[in-house]
Amino acid sequence: MERLISLAFLVGVVVFSSWTVPAVVAQEEDTPAASLSCFEDDDVFTSENDWEFCQPLQSNMLMYYTPQHDDGTVKLGLHALDTFGWTALAIAGNGGMKGASQIVVRKAENEEWVAEDRNSMDYVMPELDESQDVRLLWADQTEDGETKWAVELPMNSCDENDYPIQNVSKFMHYAVGESHTFSFHGNRRGQFHANLMNAPQTFPESTDNYVDVRMPDVDVVLGEGGTDPTNAYICSYFDMLELIPSDVTAGEVVHVTKMEALLNPESAKYVHHMILYSCDAEALGGSEQHHDLILECESMPPGCQNMKWPWAVGSEPIVLPPHVGIPFGEQGQRFLVLQTHYYNPTLDTGIVDSSGVRVFYTTDLREQEAGVITLNSGTGNFQRPPIPVGMADYPLSPTFVYPSACTQNTWQEPLNILGVGHHMHLSGKRMEIAVERDGSYLGLLRNEHHYDFNHQSAEEPLIQRLYPGDQLTLQCWYDTTGRSEETSFGDLTQNEMCFAVMLYYPRQTVQDFGYLPLFFDPAQCLEPASDPPAGSEDIFEGVSACAQNYYEDMRSFFNMNMMGMAYNESSAMDAVSICNSDEYVNDIMPVLPLTCPGCYQNKDCTISDIVQYGQTAVCPFRCANDAGVSVWPNLDRTEAFDQQVYGCISAESSGDSMEGFNIYPFTTPQLLEAPACEAVGTPLTSFEDEDDGGSSSCPGQANLHSAGFAFAFILLMRAWY
Numbered sequence: 001m002e003r004l005i006s007l008a009f010l011v012g013v014v015v016f017s018s019w020t021v022p023a024v025v026a027q028e029e030d031t032p033a034a035s036l037s038c039f040e041d042d043d044v045f046t047s048e049n050d051w052e053f054c055q056p057l058q059s060n061m062l063m064y065y066t067p068q069h070d071d072g073t074v075k076l077g078l079h080a081l082d083t084f085g086w087t088a089l090a091i092a093g094n095g096g097m098k099g100a101s102q103i104v105v106r107k108a109e110n111e112e113w114v115a116e117d118r119n120s121m122d123y124v125m126p127e128l129d130e131s132q133d134v135r136l137l138w139a140d141q142t143e144d145g146e147t148k149w150a151v152e153l154p155m156n157s158c159d160e161n162d163y164p165i166q167n168v169s170k171f172m173h174y175a176v177g178e179s180h181t182f183s184f185h186g187n188r189r190g191q192f193h194a195n196l197m198n199a200p201q202t203f204p205e206s207t208d209n210y211v212d213v214r215m216p217d218v219d220v221v222l223g224e225g226g227t228d229p230t231n232a233y234i235c236s237y238f239d240m241l242e243l244i245p246s247d248v249t250a251g252e253v254v255h256v257t258k259m260e261a262l263l264n265p266e267s268a269k270y271v272h273h274m275i276l277y278s279c280d281a282e283a284l285g286g287s288e289q290h291h292d293l294i295l296e297c298e299s300m301p302p303g304c305q306n307m308k309w310p311w312a313v314g315s316e317p318i319v320l321p322p323h324v325g326i327p328f329g330e331q332g333q334r335f336l337v338l339q340t341h342y343y344n345p346t347l348d349t350g351i352v353d354s355s356g357v358r359v360f361y362t363t364d365l366r367e368q369e370a371g372v373i374t375l376n377s378g379t380g381n382f383q384r385p386p387i388p389v390g391m392a393d394y395p396l397s398p399t400f401v402y403p404s405a406c407t408q409n410t411w412q413e414p415l416n417i418l419g420v421g422h423h424m425h426l427s428g429k430r431m432e433i434a435v436e437r438d439g440s441y442l443g444l445l446r447n448e449h450h451y452d453f454n455h456q457s458a459e460e461p462l463i464q465r466l467y468p469g470d471q472l473t474l475q476c477w478y479d480t481t482g483r484s485e486e487t488s489f490g491d492l493t494q495n496e497m498c499f500a501v502m503l504y505y506p507r508q509t510v511q512d513f514g515y516l517p518l519f520f521d522p523a524q525c526l527e528p529a530s531d532p533p534a535g536s537e538d539i540f541e542g543v544s545a546c547a548q549n550y551y552e553d554m555r556s557f558f559n560m561n562m563m564g565m566a567y568n569e570s571s572a573m574d575a576v577s578i579c580n581s582d583e584y585v586n587d588i589m590p591v592l593p594l595t596c597p598g599c600y601q602n603k604d605c606t607i608s609d610i611v612q613y614g615q616t617a618v619c620p621f622r623c624a625n626d627a628g629v630s631v632w633p634n635l636d637r638t639e640a641f642d643q644q645v646y647g648c649i650s651a652e653s654s655g656d657s658m659e660g661f662n663i664y665p666f667t668t669p670q671l672l673e674a675p676a677c678e679a680v681g682t683p684l685t686s687f688e689d690e691d692d693g694g695s696s697s698c699p700g701q702a703n704l705h706s707a708g709f710a711f712a713f714i715l716l717m718r719a720w721y
Contacts, residue, residue: 036056036061038054038062045064045077051064054200055200058190060081060082067165067196071681072682073682075152076150078149080147080148081146082145083147085177085179087149087175092163092170092171092449094456094457094459096123097120097122097173098120099119101117101119101162102175103117105151106177108180113139117129117161125182131159137151154680157679158678158679161449167195167198168195170195171191171457172193172194173190173191174190175189206319208360208361209360210358210361212262215356216236218352220353223295224296227492230492233298233339235339236291237336238291244361252329255327255364255365256325256359257361258320258359259357259360260357261355261358266351266352267354267355270348271340271355272343273341274312274339276308276310277337278329279334280303283302283303297339300339307372308326309357316457318419324366324370325369327369327507328359338356341491345493369506370503370507371507371508371511373415373501373511373513374512375400375474375502375513376515377476378515379491381490382517383516386489387486387496389486391480394477396477398642399473399668399671400498403664406664407467407468410513411467411468414467415466416504419458419459419461420445420458420461421501421502423499424451424476424499425495425497426453427480427487427496428477428478428497428498430451430477431475434475435463435466435472436470436672437469437471438469441673442463444463446459458502474498512647515643516645516646517644518641518642519644520626522629524544525544525629525630527545528543528544529544530545533607548614550575550614550619551575554573558592558595575614597609597613615631626641627640628640628641641667642667642668644663645666648662
């Protein structure tokens with residue numbers, strides 16, 4: 001069981017992005033010669049006209065904005081050169097177009113300016129929102145292509161297609177059309193991060209030392225023992241004594257301050273994910289060498305399970321706050337392992353890869369150490385059943401809950417959350433991590449309307465501090481309408497996952513939490529034995545099916561195969577044979593003590609001994625602890641547990657010790673629903689109620705045209721493709 005539990009989070013593909021990133025992260029295809037500077041040579045976008053903030057998007061494009069707290073609105077403006085058609089800004093849950101809320105400003109057929117509130121659920125033409133939640137204040141475009149406009153947005157429209165505007169950095173997009181007929185933007189688009197409630201963030205270039213951890217020109221082919229030639233997993237060892245300069249001594253801890261992916265241009269399209277782990281010194285065999293390869297590395301090598309850096313398609317650099325660092329080299333962890341998953345659906349040949357990560361570090365240790373929490377609701381087929389074909393919005397059941405009973409004892413102090421990353425595969429549609437505290441629904445850690453496999457990122461959280469006693473729930477939804485076969489959970493890209501990560505500080509002892517189904521069927525506890533062996537009917541009279549199963553197939557009863565105690569068809573299955581064998585004493589009892597009555601010592605156990613021991617000792621313990629029910633004929637407790645969680649320290653154990661780290665079974669509690677949305681900002685009329693009237697091009701003659709109140713919600717955002 002322990003092996004499988006670690007496998008569940010080790011092979012779970014993580015999907016990170018940036019915790020803190022530069023404001024602008026994308027550029028147009030061509031850099032124009034003309035440029036603009038904030039608040040310079042402009043008689044419209046000035047502080048005197050109540051424009052508070054300016055953020056450059058391109059050398060020839062500026063975004064202005066002002067939070068207007070008195071009326072719950074945000075004033076948003078765009079100033080751009082070399083623009084002769086429609087222009088747009090968008091707010092999104094990730095760097096892609098799926099789920100984004102767009103504000104499009106253009107001239108309608110009557111040559112009047114309009115602002116349109118649109119949304120997109122895929123890479124298609126954004127549709128007009130039924131609720132138009134944007135107000136055009138003014139707009140102008142000169143013959144030489146200088147465009148200026150201003151709109152007003154509510155901080156929260158409560159439209160399901162919009163994002164509320166909050167005091168967090170969030171992905172935004174810009175796009176430019178060739179004409180005022182709304183159509184495809186081509187390459188005139190980009191992505192950036194912004195906080196529409198606060199000043200733009202700026203981050204100086206790191207002056208710390210750095211090392212490059214790169215795959216050593218590996219051939220991208222499936223290694224021996226791999227399961228799918230289109231999904232190669234390859235690992236490389238890295239010796240920190242080879243990586244770091246000579247002035248860093250063996251055993252010295254450094255703090256990593258920034259990590260950014262290095263993608264080989266020729267092979268980048270095949271790189272599905274990369275994860276950097278450190279290895280426990282005592283778990284290594286001693287023969288590992290710098291750049292040693294593991295050519296089939298779907299499961300990580302033993303002991304190399306300490307996640308340091310996860311990256312997937314769409315991720316961005318991780319930049320830590322000035323007082324926080326990720327420790328490298330702690331507890332003698334000299335070796336790192338970089339696992340790279342390559343996805344090559346067309347089985348192209350001759351691919352050589354040297355992708356990896358640039359690691360910035362300092363020997364001047366910072367005040368706080370960061371860690372990575374994993375939440376695993378499903379990464380393997382032993383956790384979740386396959387997803388049926390033809391499901392448009394399929395939720396996992398039961399919802400994975402990390403209950404307050406676990407956080408109360410596992411977390412020794414409040415956690416400061418720096419970023420939240422969602423990870424699913426190609427049929428993933430939506431993911432939510434909700435927080436409950438003291439019986440109240442607190443909200444989502446991250447708001448992403450539509451998951452996008454090509455734009456995975458870790459975003460600034462909406463709830464920035466978690467406390468011992470908080471309850472977390474993780475739910476995923478899937479769309480399999482385009483599939484012809486059911487979708488299993490697993491590592492391959494065509495499989496599915498429901499996996500999340502959180503970068504946080506201060507680092508805790510236990511960081512990996514996940515869902516497990518019940519491996520013990522509660523029905524056997526609540527039913528009588530049936531069809532007993534001939535001649536032993538009286539032994540099974542008044543006995544539960546649990547005791548009968550324990551006697552007939554002891555190996556399956558205790559899931560011995562899953563616990564690493566392999567057996568074959570010739571192995572004895574019944575408890576009498578096993579308890580009277582040397583195998584029990586030598587192999588089973590050290591792992592599963594008290595699974596046989598005392599008669600095992602003389603190897604003289606009978607059917608009666610075994611059945612009575614099962615009924616009075618084994619089954620009461622397993623039924624109560626693993627299923628939450630009593631044992632027939634006692635039916636005092638019949639409501640069974642429906643899930644288990646790993647990574648839970650019990651109330652009796654110390655948070656400073658791994659003692660008490662266990663699997664915690666429980667019944668999924670009644671989950672609280674989000675309260676009704678409360679709109680912030682003046683509501684506008686629907687689009688259908690609007691005429692085609694427009695606004696003057698002069699800011700002093702602002703027309704209150706309502707083509708919609710769009711957008712909202714500021715967390716961290718990226719490109720509108």
